[in-house]
Amino acid sequence: MSVRKFGWMFWTTLLLGGIGGLLSGVLLGREELFGGSLSNFFMGSFMSLLIGLTVSIVAQMGLFAYMTFNYMALSIFKNASLWKNVQIFLILFTFFDMVYLRIDGARGSVMLYMIEPLLLLLIALVTAYAKVKLTNPKAWVPTIFFIFVVTAIEWIPGLTKDDNFGSMLMMIMPLLFCNVWQVLQLHRITAKKES
Template sequence: MEWLSIRKWYHLFWTTLLIGAASAGLAGLVLQAVNGGIAFKGTADLLLYLLILLGSGMLVSVYAQLGFFAYLILNYMGNGVFSRKVWQYIQLVLAVLALLELVFLRTFVGAERTGGSDLFLGVGILLTAVIVSYFKVQSTKAAAAIPTFFFMTAITIVETIGVLQIGVDSATVFIVVPLIACNAFQILRLHRILKPQSS
């Protein structure tokens, strides 16, 4: 059995925290430039704004890490209950259903949404999941494709439900960008921080 050592978990935690902070800071500054929002009165206001961005990104990274470890437990249980092939099919179906729910149900069934932003978000998550799955397969083996795709789609969509209910596109971008960055980093890093099984 493979286990994460405390030292490696500590490394994963802090590096994911930094990635969340950096990606949230970048997303916040881009949104600020695009929307032309806050007019800063001085350097102190700008530094405070940057501090808020970094702190928010760190909170999102912690949330992403909770989702990641929840996925690891779910994957462990799924492999215990089902055969490996059946569990992979289940993950693939759930990933597709999550994408369809995000794009079609909220877009065409929900009258409160125009649909463009959800479609863009769904396509963005899909493309990111495909790219991350490709790099995961290149680093490990072909069997890692479906679990990675499932994590990057279904788990990411579940993690974004709270911000999606707000219905503000800027808030969605500000949360989803660091969330995807943290999730991609964690799943791509996992095989490197697992302790090899002793012979």
């Protein structure tokens, strides 16, 4: 990967994170943004943009952490199919944890806690389908693993036990914008030029 390609990936991901933060801010604070003064609108939009930019940095660190982890796991397991099975196990384990660790007996049904992991898994499956179409079938499990597991780990500060929808949305939208973008562009920036 050249410095130029890395710079392009960094700035485009940062831009998408900012856009995701702005959209989250508008969705969460329509009344405050549009019902107040012009300075209130600009300050609220600026804060949402800053949150999105910060989350995009977290997403970029997550990508490089995953790439390092994947490289080490491939060297430890020596067998790509064994590593694939471990990733599938970790996807299932993460799904279980996203439900179990947040259960609050007073709130009621376990089904209510399955909404976020199911939606995240659906997005991971759609992204993996697109990645397979762009590259090859071997990208299926790693893409689901990255979008589901790594995004869930990055989303931990927004997943609170008191189910604050605002904090969940403010983090997940920029995270998904960035992570989906990064995983769909990764093969382009790491491809070697044929001479």
